[in-house]
Amino acid sequence: MSVAKVQDMLQMTSTHILNLYELYVLPNLSTVKNDKKKLACIGSAIAATLLYSLYRKISLPPVGIRAIPRVNIFTYMASVLRGDDAHYQLKHMYAPLIAKANGVYVRPNRCGWSVYVADPADIRYVYSKAEIFPKAPNSIGEPNTLLSAMIRSPSIVTTVGESWKVHKKAAHPAFYRAMPVNLFGSLVQQVFGEIEKENGTINISGYVERFSFDAITAAGFGYNANAIGDKNSEWVGYYTALSKGAFDPFFFLFPIFDTTLRWMFPSRIHLHKILEVFLGKITQIIVDKREMIAKGAASSLGENEKDLCTLMIEAEEGEGGVLTNAEMMNDLLTFVFAGHDTTANAMASAMYYLATHKDIQQKLREEVIEFLGDAPEDVIPTVEQTKTMTYLNMVIKETLRIMGPAVWGHPRIAAEDTELGGFFIPKGTIIITDVIGVQHDERIWEEPYKFDPERFNPDIEDPTKRTTNAWFPFGSGQRQCIGLNMTMTEQRVVLAMMVRKYEFCLPKDSIHKDGMIIAGMDLIGPKELVLDFTKRY
Incomplete structure (x- = not known):
């Protein structure tokens, strides 16, 4: 199954289902007389809302850096699982963004969504300003992992x-x-x-x-x-x-x-x-x-x-x-x-x-x-x-x-x-x-x-x-x-x-x-x- 199909499926089970509840279920919820059915409707609506929220949290970086060009997370995950090497990933995923956005782009890694810097001047600025850019806590990723x-x-x-x-x-x-x-x-x-x-x-x-x-x-x-x-x-x-x-x-x-x-x-x-x-x-x-x-x-x-x-x-x-x-x-x-x-x-x-x-x-x-x-x-x-x-x-x-x-x-x-x-x-x-x-x-x-x-x-x-x-x-x-x-x-x-x-x-x-x-x-x-x-x- 392609990355696009997986992403479409997730969107269907989040955004589209949520829209159905908003358009048809929630407006008519008051007409449901059976308490069990009403409870089931409410539970389903909550589940759809949570699924939608989870999808957005996984697929989108933090609000403050969403204006920066980013790698599609599903494309990235598929590349990692396929075992694509670093040069292949650079050529096909990162280099186009580097050329597009002054060497700055956003992608996920073991620390979560991160801003990558590939312009020489910006890199020197990051390295020379330790007080502004100190080493990140938990920079190796999740605590208690093997790494x-x-x-x-x-x-x-x-x-x-x-x-x-x-x-x-x-x-x-x-x-x-x-x-x-x-x-x-x-x-x-x-x-x-x-x-x-x-x-x-x-x-x-x-x-x-x-x-x-x-x-x-x-x-x-x-x-x-x-x-x-x-x-x-x-x-x-x-x-x-x-x-x-x-x-x-x-x-x-x-x-x-x-x-x-x-x-x-x-x-x-x-x-x-x-x-x-x-x-x-x-x-x-x-x-x-x-x-x-x-x-x-x-x-x-x-x-x-x-x-x-x-x-x-x-x-x-x-x-x-x-x-x-x-x-x-x-x-x-x-x-x-x-x-x-x-x-x-x-x-x-x-x-x-x-x-x-x-x-x-x-x-x-x-x-x-x-x-x-x-x-x-x-x-x-x-x-x-x-x-x-x-x-x-x-x-x-x-x-x-x-x-x-x-x-x-x-x-x-x-x-x-x-x-x-x-x-x-x-x-x-x-x-x-x-x-x-x-x-x-x-x-x-x-x-x-x-x-x-x-x-x-x-x-x-x-x-x-x-x-x-x-x-x-x-x-x-x-x-x-x-x-x-x-x-x-x-x-x-x-x-x-x-x-x-x-x-x-x-x-x-x-x-x-x-x-x-x-x-x-x-x-x-x-x-x-x-x-x-x-x-x-």
Whole structure:
């Protein structure tokens, strides 16, 4: 049944039925002598009125933002249930509205009806005015869902004001230190070892996911999950199940089945129990870390050898924020869930574009060899080397533009009446920066769906062009992604070492041979990317 037919049916059972009662039943209600019949008529009229009210509440946004062009909710729901990817939704539902209304439009999401902003100037305004647009409460959606239990509060992502400053102060030393490139490089070498075993056609999506998980757990709290060497490890099983379950489209659209009616889904109950076990493991790691630091066991380590948890605990003795074990657990959990999938998807996307653009792959290889040499041995680049590899950074920036893993910014809320794109925005409105929209706006980017690293060539890019203000994969302002340095370092190390060691391309029977098949909703990347690898040494 089409979306239009469903909508017509709902309208028939609400507006039309209500009209029938208003025209024929209610005027003649006084002539009904039988009390039971009269009661039935009144009850039916009330039911029709409630159905009509419910229909309007679901299908229409709040009165204050109805003047802004909006997505049809039934079209949107059908798209989500079909599994349409984010690029398809952008092209067919959002881009026409972006062009029509100065980059401002209204659509539903897990926070309810929200105003989306896709104009560079408006996005910068939202990011720079934290006092007007603070993080929205319950921004992860309905409380007690699996996702909100994973991205917990209070944490560095969900808190605002003084509470957020405490979390930021605690985490700052950990994320603005020298990055552990040797750790990342050694994990890449482990991936090389696994590729050697399979020898040829490799599901690289799985390896970058497990690399990213080992990197974030090792850098985050010094735990060797061994995800690269054991894809069936306990930690990987827990995380994979939770990550997949959190973004299930059905529970996204109908969160009541993940809260009040969770008892109807034993598998959902099981996932919440898995999360409890996962949380318990992280909490125990924090307790053990505190004991270890109290005994002075971490004092001999260099700053770039210490994990995030250790640095956050040590910072409490200096100028860092003091967090409870529960608050620190929330932050570490946020770093894992927010940092793992985004980094893994970004690396997989970059591998896809390099595999399908052999000239770009070769140009990148030549630059890496220029810095690291071409001796037949693995070389782990330094932080300084990766930062100065101009073409490497151009490739990464273009990947994050065309296939940025996070398609929307974190929800904000208008703390006062304001204006965006020429539209009045009433206090209390949810505001979301449309990252995927602005980074694919054909009015800003020439051929926005074409992979072209030269867009970010510092030698030819005009700094006054609008494109320099339309790249927001990490957000902006004081709430910019705190993990920016870590994920960029990971991507630089992985891609530099990978192109130096291998040449790679899509197999002839690849599911991506006619273009990338995108997986994910809020976080996106290539689905099951399989590549053919040929060793260079």
